[in-house]
Amino acid sequence: MTERTIEINGITIYLTRKKIKNLYIRVKAPEARVMVSVPLHTSDRALADFIEEHWHWIKEKREEILSEAKSEAKQQEYLSGECHALWGKWYELQVERSLKRPVTELRGGKIYMRVPAHSTVEERRKQMDSWYRSQLEQVLFEVTSRCEKRVGRKAEEWRFRRMKTRWGTCNIQKKRIWLNIQLAEKPPACLEYVVTHELTHLHEAGHNKRFWGLMDEFYPNWREVKKLLNEPTPSDGDSDI
Numbered sequence: 001m002t003e004r005t006i007e008i009n010g011i012t013i014y015l016t017r018k019k020i021k022n023l024y025i026r027v028k029a030p031e032a033r034v035m036v037s038v039p040l041h042t043s044d045r046a047l048a049d050f051i052e053e054h055w056h057w058i059k060e061k062r063e064e065i066l067s068e069a070k071s072e073a074k075q076q077e078y079l080s081g082e083c084h085a086l087w088g089k090w091y092e093l094q095v096e097r098s099l100k101r102p103v104t105e106l107r108g109g110k111i112y113m114r115v116p117a118h119s120t121v122e123e124r125r126k127q128m129d130s131w132y133r134s135q136l137e138q139v140l141f142e143v144t145s146r147c148e149k150r151v152g153r154k155a156e157e158w159r160f161r162r163m164k165t166r167w168g169t170c171n172i173q174k175k176r177i178w179l180n181i182q183l184a185e186k187p188p189a190c191l192e193y194v195v196t197h198e199l200t201h202l203h204e205a206g207h208n209k210r211f212w213g214l215m216d217e218f219y220p221n222w223r224e225v226k227k228l229l230n231e232p233t234p235s236d237g238d239s240d241i
Contacts, residue, residue, distance in 0.1 A: 008051065011062070012227060017042070023050050027061040029068070030083075030090075031231045034058055078124035084111055086135065088187030095124070104131035132184035133160045139191070147195045151218050153202035167229065168194045170201040186229055193225040 001018040017038045024037040038047055051058075076082060082093045091111045103114040104127055115124055140158060148154045156175040163169070163180040167190075170177050177198045183191045196219045204211040215222050 008055075011058075012224075013051065015047075023047070025051075025054055025058065027058060027065060029065045032062040032065040033231075034062070076125075077121050078113065078115075078128060084128070085185040086111065086132075087184065088190075102127055104128060129162055129181050132181045135184040136160055136179065136181060136191070139188070143192055143195055147192060147199055147218075151196060151199040151203070153199050155199065155202070168198045170198040172201060172205055175202065189225045190229040193219060193222055193229060196222070 001016060003014070003016050006013050006015060011034060013034045013036055015036050015038055017040050020037060020039050023039065023042065026035045026037075027033070028035055036047075036051065076084075078093065078095065080093060080095045083090050084093050085091070086106070091106070091109070094107070094110045094112045096112070096114045097117045097119070098114050099117055100114060102116060103112070105112055113124065113127060115127060119127075137160075144155070144158060154175070155170075155177045157177070159176065159178050160181045161178055162182065163178070167180045167183060168178060177195075179191075179194060179198075183194060197215065200211060200214050200218060203214055219225075
């Protein structure tokens with residue numbers, strides 16, 4: 001069995017060649033990942049024809065899954081049974097209402113939250129955000145040190161906040177970089193990509209040809225990681241970078 005990826009019209013296709021008789025396509029929730037299983041000796045031409053023949057269905061199925069993911073994200077109430085992500089892995093949420101001190105942690109393969117007995121949705125969201133911030137703070141020094149060495153620029157200050165439309169921002173004059181706390185939901189490579197991206201703005205302010213050339217130099221696989229970054233997780237909005 002062999003595995004590889006190809007890109008068609010901006011969509012990554014995950015191909016697996018194995019001992020089967022027919023070609024199969026699945027669009028896997030919640031990421032809307034397109035999975036194609038292919039017989040070992042199928043030609044590239046036959047594969048391309050098969051994908052093209054089913055392209056309309058693939059697009060519709062992806063749109064359906066992504067739309068459902070965004071709809072669910074807007075309805076998150078931070079209650080038991082919901083799915084939330086940490087470093088690219090999905091966990092069921094277990095919520096206990098208590099008069100004891102609030103706690104959020106991984107416990108028994110779940111994200112466990114002990115919350116005030118009469119907590120509101122907003123209070124529970126802030127508690128989760130605080131936990132995500134602590135997860136980012138634990139790895140920040142290692143990641144930023146590595147990226148600053150690679151880029152050759154150093155930020156004076158790193159801060160976190162929830163952002164609706166950005167994964168990170170850079171104040172060039174003050175050399176202050178803000179990171180979206182939802183990066184804790186994403187695979188670790190996404191944090192490194194965003195840190196590298198924002199540090200590169202200390203070389204070049206705009207997203208122009210020089211900027212992307214520097215990104216190719218500092219982080220050659222940034223395109224693949226950017227696609228991974230923008231795949232939906234349960235509480236995603238429409239962030240971009």
